[in-house]
Amino acid sequence: DARVTQTPRHKVTEMGQEVTMRCQPILGHNTVFWYRQTMMQGLELLAYFRNRAPLDDSGMPKDRFSAEMPDATLATLKIQPSEPRDSAVYFCASGADYSRANYGYTFGSGTRLTVV
């Protein structure tokens, strides 16, 4: 089965440090999404890319978060500087919007981030 690959799986860092999370979407998928999941807030959409172009990043704190797709095989989410409130599981998902019948995401295994 095709899968979305996220690295690292776990990250513990000190407050103020830069954190970079990576995602390799499924080959052929043209949409990529970044979500953050916490117990308090649930699942929050941070960023949405289509054909590598950012379409929606309204859910992302712009002062410290940035999301990019340097190429079709890599999406990155960066936090600089990190804060304890950023501790969460960050999921990447990819999908294809070529055909309505194929809508639906495939999620990666997530990056569990702990900022101390």
Next chain:
Amino acid sequence: AQSVSQHNHHVILSEAASLELGCNYSYGGTVNLFWYVQYPGQHLQLLLKYFSGDPLVKGIKGFEAEFIKSKFSFNLRKPSVQWSDTAEYFCAVNDWDNNAGNMLTFGGGTRLMVKP
């Protein structure tokens, strides 16, 4: 904007009990509908989806969901739950009409605990 409501935040059942989880959405146009499951410590996985045709959709592991357009609902059902169904369940909707591509709006999730 589309919103998705899952009214049951926590459900506790005994094994072999029947399950029905509610999902209602707000926008009444053409929609694609999904249920995702997240087992403890894991990522979201697609359980089933509806995009057209028979409003009764069968998914994996004995789950099914019924799309009732007049009620804006897409409830998830299983006749007899197992302990291994303990997980969080997310309903999600895609608005086909509003140029959102394949971006999904997620409900807040329902945590299901099945007692052995």
